[in-house]
Amino acid sequence: MNKIPLLGTGLNGLVGSKFTADFADKYDFDNMDLRNPLRPVDITNEKQVRSVLTASEAKFVVHMAAFTDVTGAWQQTDDENGACYKVNVKGTENLVKICAETGKHLIYLSTAYVFDGEKKERYVETDKTNPIEWYGKTKALAEEAIQNSNIDWTILRIDQPFRNDAFEKVDTLHRVIDGMKSGKLYPQFGDHHFGPTYINDFVKVIDFVIRQKMTGLYHASSGESWTDFEFAKAINETLSLNFDVKEGSLAKYLETSNRPYQKNTALSIDKIKGSLDFEMGSIEEAVKETIV
Numbered sequence: 001m002n003k004i005p006l007l008g009t010g011l012n013g014l015v016g017s018k019f020t021a022d023f024a025d026k027y028d029f030d031n032m033d034l035r036n037p038l039r040p041v042d043i044t045n046e047k048q049v050r051s052v053l054t055a056s057e058a059k060f061v062v063h064m065a066a067f068t069d070v071t072g073a074w075q076q077t078d079d080e081n082g083a084c085y086k087v088n089v090k091g092t093e094n095l096v097k098i099c100a101e102t103g104k105h106l107i108y109l110s111t112a113y114v115f116d117g118e119k120k121e122r123y124v125e126t127d128k129t130n131p132i133e134w135y136g137k138t139k140a141l142a143e144e145a146i147q148n149s150n151i152d153w154t155i156l157r158i159d160q161p162f163r164n165d166a167f168e169k170v171d172t173l174h175r176v177i178d179g180m181k182s183g184k185l186y187p188q189f190g191d192h193h194f195g196p197t198y199i200n201d202f203v204k205v206i207d208f209v210i211r212q213k214m215t216g217l218y219h220a221s222s223g224e225s226w227t228d229f230e231f232a233k234a235i236n237e238t239l240s241l242n243f244d245v246k247e248g249s250l251a252k253y254l255e256t257s258n259r260p261y262q263k264n265t266a267l268s269i270d271k272i273k274g275s276l277d278f279e280m281g282s283i284e285e286a287v288k289e290t291i292v
């Protein structure tokens, strides 16, 4: 089978590297990455992005590159010359502009941090964005740039992604496992709700979007809502780690922290779930697949 040419950014990252590994037989990946020794691409450099997109036959660009260090981003608040704004906003604007010039479809990975976290239920796609910190703000600005363009676009919002194997960047699942193994896991918030995303399943959603040429804004986590405390307990029991998980409080923590935290980032995936042609597993099943 001839492989399908596919352009991507951030394909060396936590999510991207799983996508390229699982779909290596299907797609001929061309990664626009700073680390590519033969052809380094900085997405903040419009000329470099134009040169790659113009020369490529790929119809889709899967855009996963981002400044993802949320605390580092917070330290750059309001700094439009900072790396976070440049990569997340300017980089995305460059991709939008050149996708318009070259007629390519942009698939953008976004985050539940575009919301303020004050909602009690899971967020739906029609909920108003209202980021409370700089990373979320820059991701929301990037979403706006995409939505205000005339290109074919898909935005997939996820939350707290994790995969079944350990990766250089420690994910939500492995942070808990590592904490338990070292005996240093902090008490886990019982009043912080999030919507874990199992990357092994999520990469199939990206493939689905490409296969169906699906456009629009979608939430694509697991659709479940967990507290940190419940999640840690499930990991402890499922993987028999024999750790005494203690419950902590985000509300208490916020009394001493300057950095804002969203209290709830769980996402409803009802919009996308009905159209998928494969089953997304539960988070409980996902934890069972962990390679320890």
Ligand SMILES: NC(=O)c1ccc[n+]([C@@H]2O[C@H](COP(=O)([O-])OP(=O)(O)OC[C@H]3O[C@@H](n4cnc5c(N)ncnc54)[C@H](OP(=O)(O)O)[C@@H]3O)[C@@H](O)[C@H]2O)c1
Residues within 6 Å of the ligand: 009, 010, 011, 012, 013, 014, 015, 016, 032, 033, 034, 035, 041, 042, 043, 044, 063, 064, 065, 066, 067, 068, 087, 091, 109, 110, 111, 112, 139, 158, 159, 160, 161, 169
């Ligand atoms: N991880 C999360 O908790 C989370 C949650 C919700 C949404 N998301 C979104 O999901 C996407 C993927 O996240 P991730 O955790 O997989 O990311 P990641 O592991 O932090 O990787 C980010 C990638 O972006 C690349 N990059 C950074 N600046 C660049 C630039 N100027 N030009 C080209 N490439 C650049 C990095 O390249 P190098 O490797 O060369 O530095 C890296 O490969 C991001 O859009 C993120 O906002 C992530």
